[in-house]
Amino acid sequence: GSSKKPRTLMVDSAMQDGFAKYAEYLNELNDKRERIVKASRDVTINSKKVIFQVHRISRGNKEEVLATAENDLANVTKQYMSKLVKELQGTDFWKLRRAYTFGVQEYVEAATLCNFCKTGTLLNLSEINASLLPLSDPSMEPLQINVLDYILGIADLTGELMRLAIGRISDGEVEYAKKICSFVRDIYRELTLLVPIMEDNADMKKKMETMLQSVVKIENACYSVHVRGSEYIPLLGTNDPDFSLFGAADFEP
Amino acid sequence: GSSKKPRTLMVDSAMQDGFAKYAEYLNELNDKRERIVKASRDVTINSKKVIFQVHRISRGNKEEVLATAENDLANVTKQYMSKLVKELQGTDFWKLRRAYTFGVQEYVEAATLCNFCKTGTLLNLSEINASLLPLSDPSMEPLQINVLDYILGIADLTGELMRLAIGRISDGEVEYAKKICSFVRDIYRELTLLVPIMEDNADMKKKMETMLQSVVKIENACYSVHVRGSEYIPLLGTNDPDFSLFGAADFEP
Amino acid sequence: LSIEKQFEGFRAHLEDSNSLRDRIRAVAVEMESVTRILYSNLLLVHQSLPISEVLEKAARQIEVLKGHYGRLAEILLECPGQYYRYHGDWRSETQTAVSLLAFLHWLETGNLLKHEEAEKKLGLGVSEFGLDIEDYLIGICFMSNELPRYVVNQVTAGDYDSPRKVLKFLTDLHAAFRMLNLRNDFLRKKFDGMKYDLRRVEEVFYDVKIRGLAPVDTAEEHSMQT
Amino acid sequence: LSIEKQFEGFRAHLEDSNSLRDRIRAVAVEMESVTRILYSNLLLVHQSLPISEVLEKAARQIEVLKGHYGRLAEILLECPGQYYRYHGDWRSETQTAVSLLAFLHWLETGNLLKHEEAEKKLGLGVSEFGLDIEDYLIGICFMSNELPRYVVNQVTAGDYDSPRKVLKFLTDLHAAFRMLNLRNDFLRKKFDGMKYDLRRVEEVFYDVKIRGLAPVDTAEEHSMQT
Amino acid sequence: LSIEKQFEGFRAHLEDSNSLRDRIRAVAVEMESVTRILYSNLLLVHQSLPISEVLEKAARQIEVLKGHYGRLAEILLECPGQYYRYHGDWRSETQTAVSLLAFLHWLETGNLLKHEEAEKKLGLGVSEFGLDIEDYLIGICFMSNELPRYVVNQVTAGDYDSPRKVLKFLTDLHAAFRMLNLRNDFLRKKFDGMKYDLRRVEEVFYDVKIRGLAPVDTAEEHSMQT
Amino acid sequence: LSIEKQFEGFRAHLEDSNSLRDRIRAVAVEMESVTRILYSNLLLVHQSLPISEVLEKAARQIEVLKGHYGRLAEILLECPGQYYRYHGDWRSETQTAVSLLAFLHWLETGNLLKHEEAEKKLGLGVSEFGLDIEDYLIGICFMSNELPRYVVNQVTAGDYDSPRKVLKFLTDLHAAFRMLNLRNDFLRKKFDGMKYDLRRVEEVFYDVKIRGLAPVDTAEEHSMQT
């Protein structure tokens, strides 16, 4: 025998009304976040591809490789960063930062890497932000990459510069490597002072350790080629060590 | 043009001789260890099966289930422990302990569990060791389970006793559960004093925490059935709460 | 040249396998979402909604779920032999699904949902893509966790016969699990928990019995249905 | 040089933001302290202090709390649009505050404190600085965690009708939450925990019901108010 | 009864799958042992043992290794579709095997061992059980790590042409790898290491060149064989 | 030479401080051993050994413990101002000791062991070497952790009045702790745990009350003492 009385019959309708409103808010927020996460992931993957493209540089193909990389980067900006820019405005910049920060960091890494290879200088945050302006609807507050994401991207940039430096030495471009070395040292020294005043800097502290290792790797590589080269200055009877003897460029006609 | 001179031509033969000896020693030791690890693993797996068998106890089938379990245990002793006993002697007991300790611990767990179910008492180390004597070649120093392995096995036993106690309460055997409770408390109290003087006691410390949790689980189960039973003593007008109302035994004819 | 060609192949391969995993994960996310709704529907049983209504609502979600398994099966067809490469990505969703289906099945028939029945309900077992047995068993353990709550609410709502029925079912299930020789893994841990479900149901049965609320024994010979 | 100059700018920016954050944290510390006192007052309800007295004591603390939110709002005016940059620094205090206010409100009215009502009580929602809806919902989950304890202590003190009332409220609340599409985040985890509160209250209701301690059923059709 | 029967089936299933894994692991242990011997044989190349002898010694071990892969394939036939369930158990052995085979192949032919060639040498690729591409690539990276040592010892033994040959090979290999878009995983890390191998070989090439020890360029047009 | 001389000084310094620490640790080891025996004696209270017997057994161990603190105090006299340098070496032993003494004291008197009383029992507080207040408070938290178990076992043994008494004590203790402004440290964490002890004791009180097992209410109006 059952004498059930469903407990739900008397629903609290005021409560339901409130929650219908909350549900709508959450649905919109979640959908937006989901779109941003997807856009950010696309930015990440394609920025990584740009970075890989830059690493395909060799002595002979520099212009060509960089042109492709810059073109790819422009596509990332146009196709994927633009989606981010369209989704974000106002309080979103900070509220949804976690949804897009990795994409933006990787984008900063790719953009500054391309720029360094081309000009030998650090692409400034304001320059990057300026390049994003045309992407946004003029009626909206435009997305501006924040200082933290920029710095986090720069921190990763030094790892790529290390890879680049080793590769350049392999190709006999020692002066290029030395330039990278001094550039990365400057960045490391400047960041040393910024890290402690950054918010949520646990990640950044780890990145600083990796960065120091990168600096030392570049220094060791420069040292190694210098010592080796110094030996042959007397041997060759010249003051300019012939670093062109290094690398593949030399043995293939 | 190659002017190679193989570096190995002038082998140091004294060195080779020494190493031939070491190789023989290591091969024998490793083979023995391998055999012991295998035997120990067999002991573990089959002792676990004995323990599972004991947990198949219900109110009606106790003798039958225990008889099977004891039989299985006797088989573990005869078939697998005997292999261990045959391999080990003298300095091996300590030298190769790591190769067989888990098997022996599990065996102690199974043997003491069976014995507790049958007699309600703790099977002593000397009794287990006595039962191993017939397995060994009389000319050799017989394997004797050491105090540490015995204690480690007993520590695990308490977890199985907890499972048993919960099951017994389900079957309405509250007195049985209370007996287990007091037995496990005694073991816990005694071990409290032994743990700090045991060597390599990190494992044992972890086991003590689990053991305390087991004690508390049994106590809570006994408490729960006591409180529930106490309520109906006045209701039923008797001083002996009818715990037989618990469990499956009651509702199936 | 030849090396380059080979590596071009690898490049394609790596990108394919990344995108495959992305697609599988996307399906798993939707499975998770459907099982949540299904669970939500099922919860109404604790509020004494008639079982027929609960089953009806559930039926629709089960169809959706089956659709997702169909899509998953299709994706897996693209990479034959790699079922277990990606298995971890939808495991926990499948375990939850089994637990819900088994509960619904028990409400409907009073019996345990068998492995093949579960496969059938999810549209599995046709191709190489079947229902992993451990996932099935874990799902059954999850189902057992819901029964104490069910029994408490049924009694509160005045159904004094349900404790007996649930107790009978859970006792049998527990006995069956005891046949297995489990290793010290996740399944063993889940099975250990089943003991406490059993004990709680017994307590409720005891409460009802001792107060003379349980129907007379003749009831046992009749149907299990509410 | 250019690097140095740019990083000099960053340094100034970060130092400004740090000093702002320090001021925010100072306020948050005081909020934390007030919510502790408020919680302390509220706890007396478990010791069967009359609800009116509890409410009265609480009212004073709520005023203090409101003052702190006022100070926070002023600080935030200095960094428009960056509300969420610092949000983490007072989030958990706000969630606790909501949970306490909602409990008090329920004690007083038997109803759920709505989002706008909570904003009003904290003096928020006027400027850009409102009560984040997720914080509000998490606070409500926290409140639900207190209910099992409340119900146990009420029954101990002889109030056998409270389980029914709390169960009704919690069932409705749980149903309302299920309307939300939650992500796999903190809120979802907290909501998942609400299930256990519900289960415990069901058990207590079962206990009073099966012992015939609950008031007669006609009561159910009347008012929910205390 | 029906439940019991089903669970008896499960019992058998669980025990079978445990014993299957044990057998797979036993084979993996033996693979590991053969690759150690193979590596040992290969090491003699650093001591300037004629390559023909090295290859001959190795050939026997490769046969043994192939036998193990055959046994593994047989075991896997018993559980079709479960390759990736157990893949982790022989992964690292396979990577080492590939690196050794690739080194031997390079010594013999001056070319990179291709994926299909590696499969063939291990007797794989016939059934569903092939050589995972990531395992192959990781093995190739491992092989690259041996080349700097090889070149140093060759020069010490008076073979001044080897740096050029190795450098050519490694440069091409490195260029090929740069075609891939790797994720931040184990393979990427291993590939990063290849840069250092390349650099070391270049240094040796430079040492030899600058001292005029390298053979005249016409040598390049001839065979790669020692 | 000059470096060597300086390091000779360091050597002497390090050896002195090492030997001091060794002596302190030796005492701490013995303290640990006594507190274990004391704990093991105290465990008998769960098995319903008469409290008088438990207290008597304990009294002897407390004397031994006091002796150890005396030796520690003597050692510390040798290094004035360095109490806190070595404090970590006997901290956790002291916290355990306080928890045991406080439990015994409560069993005997029904009151909280005060800080000065604890110092006196351990023979501390005469010299600079007193009982650190945080250690005392942490010890009291540890003691609270034992109470739920105690109450459960007392009820099982038929003492239905103990939940009320323990609940009263724990409620007061919890209220007193709430007055403290705790940091986010170990003590805070331990205190946060006390809430669960309180809740568990409330549940036990509920269990006996709802079943009519608690002694009649008139008792409540009289004294709380044992």
Next chain:
Amino acid sequence: LSIEKQFEGFRAHLEDSNSLRDRIRAVAVEMESVTRILYSNLLLVHQSLPISEVLEKAARQIEVLKGHYGRLAEILLECPGQYYRYHGDWRSETQTAVSLLAFLHWLETGNLLKHEEAEKKLGLGVSEFGLDIEDYLIGICFMSNELPRYVVNQVTAGDYDSPRKVLKFLTDLHAAFRMLNLRNDFLRKKFDGMKYDLRRVEEVFYDVKIRGLAPVDTAEEHSMQT
């Protein structure tokens, strides 16, 4: 009542000690900030900035640092005998400071900064508040970690005599440390690391020596000083 009173005392005690600790930590944060600037100045030595300029920049920061130690000393005067209670709060800053001062001192004089010299530079050693010997030794180990990098960069910049000088210094320092009887603690671990610094410097010295880059040997028979 009595409990309450006791806890009021505790409250005051905890608040005092908390506020003391807050002030100490505030100083430590500033110390950390100065040592960072100092470190950043010192980094220029790797970029071949003239040592005189590096020393000059550093001198200003050292003054600031000294000021912070003065403030710390004042605070510690308020709680005599509790130096080691709070020691952990500025330990790591002090170790870093020592390592930087020692490096600067070595650059300037080619000698090891002695313990008293370090104390003097930091303005310590007047009151009870001195420089802990272990902190000094750990700082020296940290300094040693910088030397391999320094030597590598000096050689790259064409200073082929620095490896010999650094090697001499590090060999002596290592020998002096070996006189100490270190425990298995942090200092021991750091010292064990010094071996790798020594080895690396030996390798660099080897590199310049074997290539005939090191200045002629006659220098070695004369003074080792800069």
Next chain:
Amino acid sequence: LSIEKQFEGFRAHLEDSNSLRDRIRAVAVEMESVTRILYSNLLLVHQSLPISEVLEKAARQIEVLKGHYGRLAEILLECPGQYYRYHGDWRSETQTAVSLLAFLHWLETGNLLKHEEAEKKLGLGVSEFGLDIEDYLIGICFMSNELPRYVVNQVTAGDYDSPRKVLKFLTDLHAAFRMLNLRNDFLRKKFDGMKYDLRRVEEVFYDVKIRGLAPVDTAEEHSMQT
């Protein structure tokens, strides 16, 4: 009672074994200290102290060490058959001792110190207490780790023939080790590390060879002795 009695026996047994272990550890601490001094003496070889002087200094420490092994042997006589129970307490000291003795022996004779020779030098092998072969082999691996550093420093000091000699020795040693069937344990890991020592010595040999610094080849056919 029976439980108590049995555990009483265990307690006595464990306390005996602990006190034995304490005595063993005391000896091990002194062994550790002697091997440190011995190592310190040996390190002078890197600073080109004449080998005869190094050997002489070492001889005295070896005598002391032998004395400690004698004391250890006496203690072990008390627990026949339990040698390996306590083995871990002096293992690592013995491995270090072997590595030092083997290095000294190699410096003196150019040969590998054999197992029996090592036993004899330590006064072992008479009773049941011998030198464990695995400890011996690990010690030999440790010795190998020192050789790259030795060779680097010898070359720096102008001894251009040492790389050849060390390389010959290490190549033979490595080949001999490859005869062993190692398990996946500590010894195997250490042996795997020997590869890097070998590689480094090969590099140094390459450096002297390519620069024409190595003595003419005829030397190779003559004696290996220093």
